[in-house]
Amino acid sequence: xxxxxxxxxxxxxxxxxxxxxxxxxxxxxxxxxxxxxxxxxxxxxxxxxxxxxxxxxxxxxxxxxxxxxxxxxxxxxxxxxxxxxxxxxxxxxxxxxxxxxxxxxxxxxxxxxxxxxxxxxxxxxxxxxxxxxxxxxxxxxxxxxxxxxxxxxxxxxxxxxxxxxxxxxxxxxxxxxxxxxxxxxxxxxxxxxxxxxxxxxxxxxxxxxxxxxxxxxxxxxxxxxxxxxxxxxxxxxxxxxxxxxxxxxxxxxxxxxxxxxxxxxxxxxxxxxxxxxxxxxxxxxx
Amino acid sequence: xxxxxxxxxxxxxxxxxxxxxxxxxxxxxxxxxxxxxxxxxxxxxxxxxxxxxxxxxxxxxxxxxxxxxxxxxxxxxxxxxxxxxxxxxxxxxxxxxxxxxxxxxxxxxxxxxxxxxxxxxxxxxxxxxxxxxxxxxxxxxxxxxxxxxxxxxxxxxxxxxxxxxxxxxxxxxxxxxxxxxxxxxxxxxxxxxxxxxxxxxxxxxxxxxxxxxxxxxxxxxxxxxxxxxxxxxxxxxxxxxxxxxxxxxxxxxxxxxxxxxxxxxxxxxxxxxxxxxxxxxxxxxxxxxxxxxxxxxxxxxxxxxxxxxxxxxxxxxxxxxxxxxxxxxxxxxxxxxxxxxxxxxxxxxxxxxxxxxxxxxxxxxxxxxxxxxxxxxxxxxxxxxxxxxxxxxxxxxxxxxxxxxxxxxxxxxxxx
Numbered sequence: 001x002x003x004x005x006x007x008x009x010x011x012x013x014x015x016x017x018x019x020x021x022x023x024x025x026x027x028x029x030x031x032x033x034x035x036x037x038x039x040x041x042x043x044x045x046x047x048x049x050x051x052x053x054x055x056x057x058x059x060x061x062x063x064x065x066x067x068x069x070x071x072x073x074x075x076x077x078x079x080x081x082x083x084x085x086x087x088x089x090x091x092x093x094x095x096x097x098x099x100x101x102x103x104x105x106x107x108x109x110x111x112x113x114x115x116x117x118x119x120x121x122x123x124x125x126x127x128x129x130x131x132x133x134x135x136x137x138x139x140x141x142x143x144x145x146x147x148x149x150x151x152x153x154x155x156x157x158x159x160x161x162x163x164x165x166x167x168x169x170x171x172x173x174x175x176x177x178x179x180x181x182x183x184x185x186x187x188x189x190x191x192x193x194x195x196x197x198x199x200x201x202x203x204x205x206x207x208x209x210x211x212x213x214x215x216x217x218x219x220x221x222x223x224x225x226x227x228x229x230x231x232x233x234x235x236x237x238x239x240x241x242x243x244x245x246x247x248x249x250x251x252x253x254x255x256x257x258x259x260x261x262x263x264x265x266x267x268x269x270x271x272x273x274x275x276x277x278x279x280x281x282x283x284x285x286x
Numbered sequence: 287x288x289x290x291x292x293x294x295x296x297x298x299x300x301x302x303x304x305x306x307x308x309x310x311x312x313x314x315x316x317x318x319x320x321x322x323x324x325x326x327x328x329x330x331x332x333x334x335x336x337x338x339x340x341x342x343x344x345x346x347x348x349x350x351x352x353x354x355x356x357x358x359x360x361x362x363x364x365x366x367x368x369x370x371x372x373x374x375x376x377x378x379x380x381x382x383x384x385x386x387x388x389x390x391x392x393x394x395x396x397x398x399x400x401x402x403x404x405x406x407x408x409x410x411x412x413x414x415x416x417x418x419x420x421x422x423x424x425x426x427x428x429x430x431x432x433x434x435x436x437x438x439x440x441x442x443x444x445x446x447x448x449x450x451x452x453x454x455x456x457x458x459x460x461x462x463x464x465x466x467x468x469x470x471x472x473x474x475x476x477x478x479x480x481x482x483x484x485x486x487x488x489x490x491x492x493x494x495x496x497x498x499x500x501x502x503x504x505x506x507x508x509x510x511x512x513x514x515x516x517x518x519x520x521x522x523x524x525x526x527x528x529x530x531x532x533x534x535x536x537x538x539x540x541x542x543x544x545x546x547x548x549x550x551x552x553x554x555x556x557x558x559x560x561x562x563x564x565x566x567x568x569x570x571x572x573x574x575x576x577x578x579x580x581x582x583x584x585x586x587x588x589x590x591x592x593x594x595x596x597x598x599x600x601x602x603x604x605x606x607x608x609x610x611x612x613x614x615x616x617x618x619x620x621x622x623x624x625x626x627x628x629x630x631x632x633x634x635x636x637x638x639x640x641x642x643x644x645x646x647x648x649x650x651x652x653x654x655x656x657x658x659x660x661x662x663x664x665x666x667x668x669x670x671x672x673x674x675x676x677x678x679x680x681x682x683x684x685x686x687x688x689x690x691x692x693x694x695x696x697x698x699x700x701x702x
Contacts, residue, residue, distance in 0.1 A: 004510050109322055111531040111555035112564050122542040128514065131542035204507040204535040205564075209367075213505060248511035253502050254474060 001249055003128050009241025010138040011200055015214060016221035016233050017144060018192030022070075024228030025165045026182035028078055029085075030070075031092035033193055034215030035099035040066050040194035041206035042103060045113050055116060063194045070190025074183040082182065096211065104208045113206040115198065133202050140199050144192070148230065161185060165228065213257065220260035224267045226277025235275055239263070312356040313346060313631070315618065316387035316412075318378045318403075320365035320395045324607045325418050328581075329392040329614035330359050335600050336618035346622050349629050355618070358385045365395030365418075367504075374399045375406060382410050388631060389413035391617045392610070397421035397477070404428075407437045411633045413640070415621060417442040417613040420477060425657025436637050439658040441620065442613040443577040443672055445477055447662045448552070449484040451575050451672045452525070454664070455550055456489065458674070458686045462695055465522035467495045469547070471512055471536065472527040474501040481527050481552075497521045502528075509536040513545050521547050529554035534561065538568045544700040550674075551575065558582070558606030562680050569677050571698035573685065576673040579666065580612025580648035581605040582682055584673075586690040587666045593648040613660075616647035665689040 019033045030036075040062050047058035073095060081087040117133040124130075152158040163171040164181045172178055221240055225232025240263050244256040267274060317333060319326035337355045340346065345354040362377035363369045374394065381387050390407070393416035394400035400419040404427055407414040414437060416424075422444050428435045443451075459465055468489055472482040479501055486496050497519035500512040513536075516524055524547050526536055534555045550573035555561060557574055558581070582605070583591040593615060598604050605611045624639035625631060645652050650666030663669030664687040674686040676695055683693035 001511075001514065004514070008508070107322065109531070110324065111534050112560050114534075114564050122544065129542060129544045131539075204538075205532050207505065207531050209505045210507065210532075245511060248508075249515065253500065253506055253509070253511060256508075257503070 001245055003125050003130055005242040005245040007130065007134045007138065008245050009238045010134075010141045012217055012221050012241050013234055013237035014137060014141045014144065014196045014199060016218040016225075016237065017148065017230070018189040018196065019218040020222045020225070020228065020230065020233045021148070021192060022185050022189030023222065024230075025161045025185035026074070026078075026082075028074070028082070028088050028182065028186065029092070029219075029227075030186065030189060031089055031215060032073065032096040032099065033092075033189075033218055034211035034213070035096040036066060036070065036190050036193045037197045037214045038103065038206065038208060038211040039069075039099060040197035041115065041201045042108055042113060043194075044115055044198055044201075045206060048115075059198045062198060063191045066194035067187040067191035070193075071183045071187030073190075074186035078186065079179055079183070082179075096215070100208050100211045108206075108208060111205050114204070115202045115206070117202040131203075137199050140195075144195070145230065145234065157181075157184065216257060216260050220264050223274055224263045226274025229274065229276040232274055232276030236263075312354045313625075314356050314358050314385060314387040315621075316378075316381040316385065316390040317357055317359040317392045318362045318374070318381055318390055318394070319359070319392045319418065320363050321359060321361040322363070323365045323395065325610035326361075326365065326392065326395065328605050328607050328611040329417055330357070331601050332597065332605075332611040332615040333357060333391050333618050335597060336615045338600070339596070340618065340622055347626050348631060355622070358387055362394075362399075364399040371396070371399045371402055375402055378403050378406055382406070382412055387412065389415070389621060389633075391415050391621065392417050392614050394419045397423065400424060401427060404435050404438045408434045411437060413437050413439070413621070413633055413636060415439040415441050415617045415640075417610045417617055420445045420448065422446050425655070425659045428657045436658075437633060439640060439654060439660075441617045441652070441660045442610060443662060443670075444659055445481055445484075447672065448575065448577065449481055449488070450662075451674070452481070452485055452551065453488050453492075455573065455575060455674045455686060456485075456494070456523070456525070457492075459523060459548060459550060459695065460494075463522070463548075463697070465548070466493055467497055467519070467521045468523045468525055469497050469512075469516035469519065469521040470499045470525045470527070471509070471516075471551075472499075472501055473506075473530050473533065474503050478527045478529070482525075485525060485527075504530050505532060506530075507532045507535050509539050510543065513539055513543055516547060517543070517545050523548045523550055526551040526553050528552070531555055534565055534569070537572050538565060541568050541570075541698070546701050548695075548697065548701060549573065554607070554609070556677075557608035559604055559682075560606050562677065567680075570679065571677060571696065571701075573674055573676045573695065574608070576675060577609040578613050578649040579671050579673050579690065580615075581608055584684055584690050585692065586684075587650070587671075589646065589648045589666075612648040616649055616652060619647065620645055620652055 022030050044058050044062045047053045077091055118136050119132045122129045122131040152162055160176045160181050163176055164178050168178050221233055221236045225236030243259045247255045247259050317330050321327055334357050337357055341354045345352045360377050360381055362374040364374035394403055395418050397419045424440055470482050472478040486499055489496050498515055533553050540549050552575045556569055580590045580593055583594040620643050624636050627639040628635040643652055650670040651668055653661050655661050661669050673684050675682040675684045684691050685693055685695050
């Protein structure tokens, strides 16, 4: 349970990082996140199986295409309603439903959509066999978080990201274009989502319905951790990840998604800004 | 020029007046089903294949004349989540009233839609021979008012027979290996949990210890917690009952976690050759219950070989679902037989002929019980047959029943 709880936590963290990044910078809660995750899986599958491209190339192409797609969603739709929170939620949720139902309509139904694991096989840890792909998730998750930290602290565009996140109007006065940066953040968030899909989906199959579950999980991790806080996401992933594993082991797997929803309710009742949501804390006090 | 125009006009009138008459000659068979779901998709194609074969031989003989058949398929989506039963029923009525179909084959996915549709079929006296929905309530409803519901038949397995086949599979495992400890894992939908509960009761009454009964929500994609429980309890068999696309992951995890127990039950997505293409050796060793034989060739019963080859030749793909396709093919033939025996299209006469059906089909010998349910057994010479196969190095090796078995159960390397 310890081992699988850790892996589940890593899966949640990788899954939620893109959502968190987009919200932290642009303030847009991207409810199309789950749909983008599913599209990424199907796109990689299509590139491998219909265009016969190598797995690595398909993965890289998917991450780039989905990044551009995310940026376009911002440019074409979100930019016009930015700041109108309800409209942003309705618009991104609408996009999500359109994408998922379109995928269903064109026939992406069934079990045959599955991505290959990076390396086959499993290893024994504490009397439990764990497949190597799960270790990849942990390692890549750590690398991703480190990379994101370096990007946002040591690159010009990364610093612009943080500037917008901290104070948009001041950033504007320093020559940072908030719309451009928000568009980048949406694109980068979508690329991270595609990355998560490519790493996690080899453990299972790609299904349209999983888009809704991914959204709920990403949302719960970000809300519990504090929207916009990367360390909050990591802590919340561990809390929810272990809570889900314990629930599945001692109660029933049926209740695992309830864990995520309950976590949202509890945190909203006790500390609406989330565990480490410093950005919103002041706003909350006011 | 004037004469030419006149000739063209009369030719057009002649063609238009002859065309509907010849079109009317065809007997229309409706297929109201979920065409995007695998059982509906393949059932439609199998029925179409039968229609083409029959038409190629001149059609259905009714008295002195021969009539061709034609399929009218309609996607009523009743197997898809969120589609209300009422919508499915509207689709069926549309086929009956607009298209003037004579009978329906394949039919409903969801049992509640089938039970509701039976009233429509009796209202319009339309013969309905279903091959997908599996509730035993079907027979109960037919028997509750035989005169009213006599137009409905079911030419496929029902959930009682499914439980029976699973029980036979467990007996077979027990006799071969002496196992007596099992863990049940089902999808949390009515048919699966009901079958699981039936199995739990039977297993407990037949010397087995049921170490756990786990229900997974539709769409679940992580089964590790349940598998760890099964391992900790020291079970020798895991009995899965699933039809959701993500259920293949259960078997992948079973292998990667090296759970030392046989995996034997029903996992719908792992029934056909595409499963091996998708999951490869991850599913080697899995045992699956086939609802009706015929969707892959079984040498011991030649009609299955003939049907599989004909299907692949016609549609350039092989059948992936262990439920519905072979019965859909048989259904067209048994309906045609009944019409020819009745010598009429009068539904009441055809129903009588259907009730007396005794023919060799792809699924075995076809006979109906008093509740219009196809009778299943263990030998295709005497009844329709389901089977148990095991994935053995990419091949679907039939391990039960003995009448058609071609292999013994092989334990995966990590199972003692």
